[in-house]
Amino acid sequence: MYYRIMHAFEAKLLLKEMANSGINKNVGYEILEQATILDSNYNRHDKRGGRNRNDFGGYVLFFPDEESYEAGIVEIWDHYKISPELYEYADYIVGTETEHTQWIEKLYLINSDEGLVLIYPQERMESQK
Numbered sequence: 001m002y003y004r005i006m007h008a009f010e011a012k013l014l015l016k017e018m019a020n021s022g023i024n025k026n027v028g029y030e031i032l033e034q035a036t037i038l039d040s041n042y043n044r045h046d047k048r049g050g051r052n053r054n055d056f057g058g059y060v061l062f063f064p065d066e067e068s069y070e071a072g073i074v075e076i077w078d079h080y081k082i083s084p085e086l087y088e089y090a091d092y093i094v095g096t097e098t099e100h101t102q103w104i105e106k107l108y109l110i111n112s113d114e115g116l117v118l119i120y121p122q123e124r125m126e127s128q129k
Contacts, residue, residue, distance in 0.1 A: 011035035026095040063120035
């Protein structure tokens with residue numbers, strides 16, 4: 001299972017849930033930062049409820065564990081018609097590394113006005129430990 005986050009308020013709710021589940025708080029803060037960017041750049045507050053289905057911007061897709069990422073990522077690439085190797089950037093989320101895991105953030109552009117930020121854990125390779 002993954003979470004599709006469109007607004008900062010959704011990220012704030014998820015941040016509270018993540019604190020209870022033991023997921024690194026820096027992961028939650030990064031999700032909140034990315035959702036806030038979407039809100040501030042693409043959300044028209046003068047419309048009732050903010051963005052609607054005709055607006056652009058994108059989503060943060062959060063995978064709480066490696067199994068959920070691996071189970072769903074191929075369908076997500078197919079659905080959004082993106083190539084796995086054609087991301088705009090990929091980076092480790094600072095302060096999230098453990099002996100076995102590192103959290104990744106990747107941006108895929110769907111078109112010129114819309115993108116997907118994927119946030120997921122990945123097992124650390126021996127050279128990273």
